[in-house]
Amino acid sequence: MSVLIVIPARYASSRYPGKPLVGLTGASGQTRSLIERSWRAAQEVSGVDRVVVATDDGRIQQAAEGFGAEVVMTSSDCVNGTERCAEAHETLGGGYDVVVNLQGDAPLTPHWFIEDLVAGLRAAPEAEIATPVLRCDGATLTGFLDDRKAGRVGGTTAVFDSTHRALYFSKEVIPFTSAYYAETEETPVFHHVGVYAYRPQALAAYPGWPIGPLEQLEGLEQLRFMENGRAVLCVEVDARERQFWELNNPQDVPKLEQMMARMGLD
Template sequence: MRTVILVPARFASSRYPGKPLVMLRSLDGVTKTLIQRTWEAAMAVRGVAAVYIATDDSRICSVAEGFGANVIMTSPFCENGTARCADAVVRAGIEADLVVNVQGDAPLTPPWLVEALVEAAAADTDSDMLTPVVRCDGETLAHFLADRREGRVGGTTAVFDRNFRALYFSKEVLPFIGGEVADPIPVFQHVGLYGYRSTSLAAYGTFPPGPLEIREGLEQLRFLENGMTVRCVPVSARGHVFWELNNPIDLVRIESVLGTPVKEVTT
């Protein structure tokens, strides 16, 4: 199965303008841009045919080419990362069985997470799109709840059926947490990573945004609103955290663990 990784990145983020070029300092004191750290995470994935950064911004392009990335310039009118991936595939003439979207604000994405997604895609050929989920630990759940209490749009949660088919994704903490939290915690964090069949990605752009996607601001809901099958792939955290850079406060969270060795345990 030929797999290509795309890292979509835009400068004009409404919540965090210029986010891809924000500098992140790891625990070893090395400072690099967010987009470089995310690209490096993508480059560490085994068995991938190619990795590209997809952007419409010349500043991001210049920085990315400076650290050695292959860049595809896309339309400035792509409304989200999935649309940018679809546009990049057409513009670059990419041929792939699976297109993986590693979002440009996810520098903590470990290679084994992407590899698990690719493996699941090879085994489940009926899914239109696949995306990983991780059961929340206490610290991550506390961050999610704190973001909601303080009015910040933070991480995303996922709910799915017994066959791991997605039912819904939300910026709210779902399912509802009231009183004492159960063990194991019943909340699954959606990791900012998607694997699309090439035909499904091409179809995405033909669908208009639906009311759920518009309200939540979550592009993956367009697949669900149009009757497409989204497979959630549960993965073990392996002692890792998966915070994305959604708000300036996330800088501290990410830098506090950036460069921490991943525990080598089996899932």
């Protein structure tokens, strides 16, 4: 089964313009851009046939080609990363069995998250898209709640049924819990990891579907699949004591750098 990883990246982010080119300093003091760190994370994934950066911006193209990435130029009309992945796959001529969307703001994504994700999609023929979920510990849940209290959009949470079919994703913290948890204690809240694995037929159909009210309200691209009756598989992954966070706001930069320092990641 052939696997393509696409790293969609745009410069004109409404919340954080120029985010893919923001520098992150690792444990040894080496500073690399967010897009380079995401590309390096993709290189560690086993069983992958090709990795490309998909962008509509010449600055990102120049930076990506500068550190050795293959770049596919896509339209500025793409409204989200899934649409950009669909266009990139088509531009490359298609033919891949699984297309993985490794969003360019998640450089701490461990390789086994993606490996487990692809394996989960392979084992679930009824699913047309799969995405990882990670059970929150008390510290992560506290971070989510603090972001919301401060009016910031932090991580996304997910709820799913007994077969791991997604019921909903939200930028609010769901399900509601009034309990308080110790820093390392497991909680009933699952962090949605911003990676997707698509079957090519569903990915190709996606740009032609209308944006529904839930996708518009939440700003979450995966909801378009659900609003069109497509099964989204949530694959639970194990952090293996590794910290994970996405870069959503400028305030996340020092948080990510501190995590890399603690984990000794360069």
